[in-house]
Each structure stands twice: as C-alpha cells, then as structure tokens.
Amino acid sequence: MWDKRNDMIVYETEPFNAEPPPTALAGQPLTPIDTFYSRNHGPTPDIDASTWRLHVDGLVDRQLDLSLAELRQLPVQTVVATLECAGNRRAELNAVRPISGQEPWGPATISTAEWTGVRLADVLAAARPRAGAAHIAFAAPDIARNASPPQPYGASIPLSKASSGEVLLAWSMNGRPLPRVHGGPVRVVVPGYIGARSVKWVHRITAQPEPSDNYFQATAYRLLPSDGIRGPGRGIPLGPAILNAAILAPGNGAAVAAGPTSVTGYAFSGEHTVARVDVSPDGGQTWSQATLAQPASPWTWQLWHTTLSLPGGPALITARAWDDTGATQPEQPATVWNPEGYANTAWPRVQVDVRSPVR
Template sequence: MDLWGKRDDMVVHEREPFNAEPPRTALAEMPLTPVESFYSRNHGPIPETDPVAWRLRVDGLVERPMELSLQELRSRFDEAELDATLQCAGNRRAGLAEVRDIPGEDPWRSGAVSTARWSGARLGDVLAAAGPRPEAAHVAFAAPDVSPVADPPQSFGASIPVAKALGPEVLLAWAMDGRPLPRVHGALLRVVVPGWIGARSVKWLTRVTVQAEPSVNYFQATAYRLLPPGADPVQAGPGDGISLGPLALNCDILSPDDGARVPPGPTEVVGYALAGDGRSVARVDVSVDGGHSWAQAELEADADPWVWRRWRIVVDLPAGAAEITARAWDSSGSAMPESPAHLWNPKGYVNNSWARIRLDSR
C-alpha cells in the first residue's frame, strides 16, 4: 500500500483519495510533527505538478495581475518562516459518531492535527504587489485536484477574508520543515492559514483571486459548513449552515493511548491544546474522577496563537478502571463544552468537547 512516505502505522481512512492520520501517541513525541507522521486530508487524487510549466496566477480585483514561476516568487518576495499547527475540521469526529452515526464521513480520531515549520512568501506581500482594489473583500484559492465528492465534480477551492489574508502569518509555502514541500502536502506551493480550519490551507496552489464575495466553490459554499442536528446533509445547498473558518478551542490527550494498560500509581499524561484565530491557550485542567476535581497541567512553551501548546501532568491512578479527562481555556476566558452530545451535527465537524481516555490500571 502506498502511504506517500508516511509511517507504517498510520490509520488510513481512505486510499483514494488518501486520508490518513498518525496514532495519537506519535503526536506526543515532539513539538513539530515529522513529515512522515503529519496527517493527510484530501478530496481527490493527489495531482502531479510540472515544476517547469507551473505558474501562480494572481488576478481578480487587483491593479496589477501577475503570473509567477516558483523561482520568480522566491526571488521577488522575502522568505518568511513560521511554526503553525493545522487541524482538520473533522478532527475527533469519532467522538461525535459515538453519540450518533455520521454516514459518509471519515471517522477521524485524534490525529487530524499536526504542526510544522513552514517557509514561503507572505501572502500579504504578494497581494500588496498586485494592488487590491478598494472593493476587495475576499481572497480565493484554486487548485487542480478534482474531487468527485462535489456534484458535478470540481477542483478544490476556498477563500478567506482580505483582513486575514493580509496578516503576516498567512504564507504561500514552498517548504515544510526545511525541505521542499512533499507532493502529498501540496508541492509546489500551498497556502498556510494559521488559526483556521485546514480546508482553507489549499494545497497545489495555482491561482489567487481577489474578489468581493467569498468563494462559491463547493468546498466552501456547501461543504465545511456546520449544519443543525436535524438537517439532511445530502439536501444541503450553498449557504446552508454556518461557514467554518477560525478554529474552535480544542485539546486532547495523546499519551497514554486510549484503552492502554498501565500500572496504578503516578502516571504521566501528555496532550496538546490549540486555540482559534488570534487567541492563545491559557490553561489546561485534568481530572481523574469524572470532573469532580481538577488539577492544572504544566504548559510547555510560550503562548503562540498559531501553534498548539503541549501540556503534561503526573496523576495518581487508582487500581482498576480509570478515566482521565482534560479541558482547555483560552486567552478570552472561553472553555470547552463538556459533552459531544451537545455538539453533534450531521457532518461531524468541530468536536471540541472535553477529551477523555479510559485506562486499565489493574
């Protein structure tokens, strides 16, 4: 089986399109996720790009439309480097599926989130060179990967507001962890939109269009929208539900693994927490008694709105069955909801309920 250079123990949800996540314990190993462990979310076959013929087109509501080769992009604009965490909107969907079935959607566990060091040109610098017109309000991205999920099949696309696009954190990335982008992660060029759902970080980028309205692409106008519990996703059309953009506060337990057998007594618990656009993680609480009492975990590294905060704590497990619960708070004072039952939706998006694992400590 072709794992696109991924580790052998990836949880593969689909082979075509390739959708896979690492085991949760792999994400606990280091702050930056190795490329071989980085999750992969795709909606169609992974395209192959001719580096000689490839051009990035910048057009729409701009004074100076451009076509740039990768070399022209690299030589004309300063290179920026940024650590950023990407998270699929369907991360932790399996927890919602335990509440009620979610047919037709990949049962992502806890691994559809990963962190890398990205290098590329700032999108804001490229837009400044093109000169957005006063009526510009959104920046749309286009790629050549055609997905049969849309009806009729169409290439993947998305957009973000101009205000976000001009932020110094949004990159047109050509490198990942100091190496050229792997094909599975968007080579030759991809967008990296920190703090927003991964679907907005479009891979295999070929076009940037400045426009007055959000993208009408299926994957923004119809998919990646939060529908009410009673809605039929098959019947949902453009504009239904809430368009997903900035990430919701989330956290999860990475080690020990759910269902693991561990000895009773002191046990180290490791996890991550991630806040949404422009916010930072302020606190993580951990409970071993179902939420009756809580202890604060130690947060690693300084608060950074674009990167997860890893956390750890040593808890004292009693003999027998045990449950560990974790919840996070962000810099706005917001906290995670307790139950996935209160969050269930027919597409299985945005499960940011309290994280739970069950252990056998006999």
C-alpha cells in the same frame, strides 16, 4: 504510502486520508513529516515545479503570472503553525449518532510544522487589490469527486486575513521541499484557520467581493442544522479554529500500572492563546492543573503534561482547556453533534485499565 510511518491509520488510499496514532504526536512540538496527518478530497496531482505558475487576477490593478523562481524573489518568511482538520475528533460525535459519508477521524488530524515561503500579503501588494475586493479565493487543480458537482478544490479567506503577515504561500515544510501529498510545489498556509482553508497545490488567487462559490466554501465545511440538508449558504461557515484539546498518551484502552501515571496532550485555540488545561483522573469529579508548554509561535498548539496517581481498576482520564478569552470546552460531545461531524470540542476522555502490581 507517501513516505508515511507504517502505523498511520489510513481511511482512504485514493484520495489519501490518514492520521497517526495519537501517541505519535505526544511530546513533539513539531510534527515529523512522516507523522503529519493527510486530508485530501481528490487524487494527489503530480505537478512539475519547473512549469508551475501562479495566476493572480480578479479585482486587482495588476494581474500576475509567476513562476516558482519569480515567487522566490520576494522576501522569504518562515512561520511555525498548527493545521487542524475541521473534522478532528469526529469519531466521538459518530458514537453519539452515526455520521455517514465522512472519515471517522480520531484526535490526531492536527499537526504542527515549520513552513517557509513568501507572505501572501506581499503577492497581493504587488497585484494591488481594488476597492470592492473583500475576499481572496484560492483554486487548485485536484478534482474532488465528493463535491456536487465534481470540481477542483477551492476556498477563500477574508482580505483582512490574507493581508496579515502570517499567511504564506509555502514551498518548504520542516526545512524540506514541500512533499507532493502535502501540496507541493506550493500551498497556502493560513495559520489560525481550519486546515480546509490552507489550499494545497494552489495555482490561482482571485480577489473578489464575495467568498468563494466553490463547493468546499459555499456548501461543505459548514455547521449544518440538525436536518443535515446541504446547500450553498446553509449553515455556519467554518473559518478560525475553535478551542480544542485532546489526550495523546496514554492511549484509549491502554493498560497502565497503578501509581504515578504520566498524561500528555495538546491544546489549540487558533487565533487565541491557551491559558490553562485541567486534567481529571475520575471523569471530571476532581481536577488538577497540567503544566502547559509555551507555544512555538502565536499560531501553534500548546503541549501539556501532568502526572496522575491512579489506583487499581478502570479510570476515566478527562481534560478541559481554557483560552485567554475565558472560553472553555463543552462537557459532552452530544451538545456539539452536527450532521457533518465538524468542530468536536467536547472534553476529551481516555479510558485506561489500571493494574495493581502482582504481590
């Protein structure tokens, strides 16, 4: 479906929600389009690029109504950026305490692509936001059935972020026209923020004094208190991505031969840089440093790898990342459990069966 690889883990077909097996991301600085995760809240709209329009309104001196051809007349910019679903690694929280009504995502609802389009800052400069404009809201046409009440998807980011050069209105992904399932013909790409703010199929941009009142900004994508009661303004709104890391290979439950074992994964810290990744062969009793790849841009994950010497028997491989502020990951998923299952940043763990050679 949607030209994705055959081994995608599909949680829903309509809306289409799927992630690749973790091993498919291993060693891939850029994620192939057929492997890139897909998170949607409503049916995928079919938008004719020739008739698509972008409306810019609200607290601006000059309202805009742009076709795709007119948008392309602005300076073109390419940014390599990682997008991560706020519910990435939710399955581990679900194992602590059941979370209802949410996809049980594994560690692969994160992917990296080369995005090409125009800077949102250039569009805003043409519209000239007025005094009092503090947030930029995005609207899309897809109707989310799980919103209360059902409504088109929307979100917002602060004007200060929207005016930075890395935020794009993108029409290309990895050098190809943006696929429909990933927001084509045009989507927002907000590097360093949770994927929910990178609105797909965007058709309206509004400058306003307050954050969007759309369900997915005001009610969803918030860290709720333990009572789990939703409501506009309850909980902590999610924005900048939080330091996270995962083990991609070997896979959980894999059988490996005793001796040197290659272990690979990713680490990502949104608007910060990952400084170190430690890996343990014994559940955190002993640690060694992994080799950390340089990021492709300031807005991407960093892949890491190491080789562990594993004796025969079961082994619990564990990792933890540190960023350039000195922040690190919490040890246990129970300490970050929340009713919606967002922002699981606990140490990743992979159980493997280490088999001694037959004599």
